[in-house]
Amino acid sequence: MIRAFLHAIGPEHARPVRTRLLLTALVCALQGVLFALLVPVVTTLLGEGPAAAAPWLIVLLVVTVLYALLRSVSLYLNFELGGRVSRALHHRLGAHVARLPLGWFTGARLGELNRMATDGVSRAMQVPVHILPPLADAVVTPAVAVLALLVYDWRIGVAAAVCALPLWAAFHHAGRAVGRNEAARDTVADEAAGRVLEYARAQPVLRAFGRTTRGHARLDEALRAEHAAVRRLLLAGIPALTGYALVLRVAFGALVFLAVHLALGGTPDGPLAVALLVLVVRFVHPLSNAADLGAALRMAAAGLARINAVLDLRPLPEPRQPQTPRDAGVEFDDVRFRYTDEGPDVLDGVTFRAAPGTVTALVGPSGSGKSTVARLLARFHDPRQGRVLIGGVDTRDLGSEEVSRQVAMVFQDVYLFDATIADNIRVAAPQATAQDLERAARLSGLDEVVATLPDGWDTRVGEGGTALSGGQRQRVSIARALLKDASIVVLDEATAALDAENEAIVSATVAELARERTLIVIAHRPATVRAADHVVFLDAGRVVEQGGHDELLAADGHYTGFLRARERALGWRLSAGPA
């Protein structure tokens, strides 16, 4: 547990954690000594009177003051450590997640990460503040009390030590029962958190189909699973915790019985018997919360294990000496890729070349792998086999930083920060001048949007850009790509935002972007496909045809068949030559 805790917060915090744990143990030992001192105090008080007990009372007072001082310092340091743990975990998680492959960030992962950064971190904070100190109290203080009992009456001391064995077994059992079920509950709680996010996002669809009140089955199912997991946790936890309490009561009763029985036999004598009974009470008291604390410790351990699992995820390997591309050409060389080890190949030997400064249209049915090609080009993932090359250099030898410098992505589901429009575009190039900004805005059609907004460039766009329409967000995304000095642009011509006006903007953008850059377009508009220098037609993860638009039309193969189907469905016009 301590190892998992240190692993999560990082080696630089190991020393302060160890010294504070040591101090906590020392405070608990001192508390045990205080209890042990009660024996001479009580025996001299009862046997010889207050005057004889005075020196012992002074010793008791001195140790009490020392204990109070050390305890205050320890409490303060443990609280301070709690704050430090929270900061360290947030920083470590943040820094690590920023190095994970972009492909890692799926919707489910975001729910998990959210819970980890809030619930997981706050539970980890509890460890040095609210769990380990009382747990140390429950172990060290009774241990010192047992030593004292051994010194004053070995028989009661041995009996107390023997009682510790079933207590330990019951404690261990309760912790395991709670820990096992807690890990299971955590998994379904993550699932439920992800489903709640999905439910919120899916509101427009649910309402459109009149399913608002009934919600959707996946959320209901996830909530039911969470409810069942909580029940299992309670059903396993409550008997185990009650069992521990029972063992503790029996142990206490047995020790009291033994002390009284021995006292009735003559040894220990009356005053010592009273003092030892007081010590037995003090031995039992810190143990009464131990099982709850053990369970809380297991819960925190489950949270820490999940945090450590994320911290142990390896980022994509980065080259020692990143190379630079020779030009803006793009090449896929026999690329195979699947998202999960168990899943099917999503790209199956994809090979194509996009010469520098040309426009390549990726065309194909839904699910054929067009977006996956774009993601591999931007190094969201590395291929399992084959190579993705930019400027003749493998993206693995360029490194993620160089790849992201070279490639700009224009997607419709672009994320906008809750900041001004200007800030949102400057993300692409923080040093850009006002003129650069205006040029990008003019070319992307964003200037018209800015002109209609109440505060112009200083208008805040709301979290995720909710204050803007889909088409407007797409223009922000285009402006970012124009501003970023990337030699390759990947453009997803999402159809959703393509009304007549946006269509014209996208056409102009394609032309503008293509002037100086290599453009890879996931093409949905006939105009783009016709204007492309090269068309790559994907089907089920394979490049089944590629060449110029006219050439492919003349071949009258898969591509022509696909266009015909599109023509019927969407009104695409099948014709050769530029639009």
Ligand SMILES: Nc1ncnc2c1ncn2[C@@H]1O[C@H](COP(=O)(O)OP(=O)(O)OP(=O)(O)O)[C@@H](O)[C@H]1O
């Ligand atoms: N994150 C993911 N995890 C697992 N499988 C995925 C993931 N993303 C896509 N896939 C699968 O990979 C295949 C190719 O998907 P991809 O999104 O690349 O297709 P596409 O041609 O871009 O489709 P569309 O035109 O509908 O956007 C599909 O079978 C899809 O289900």
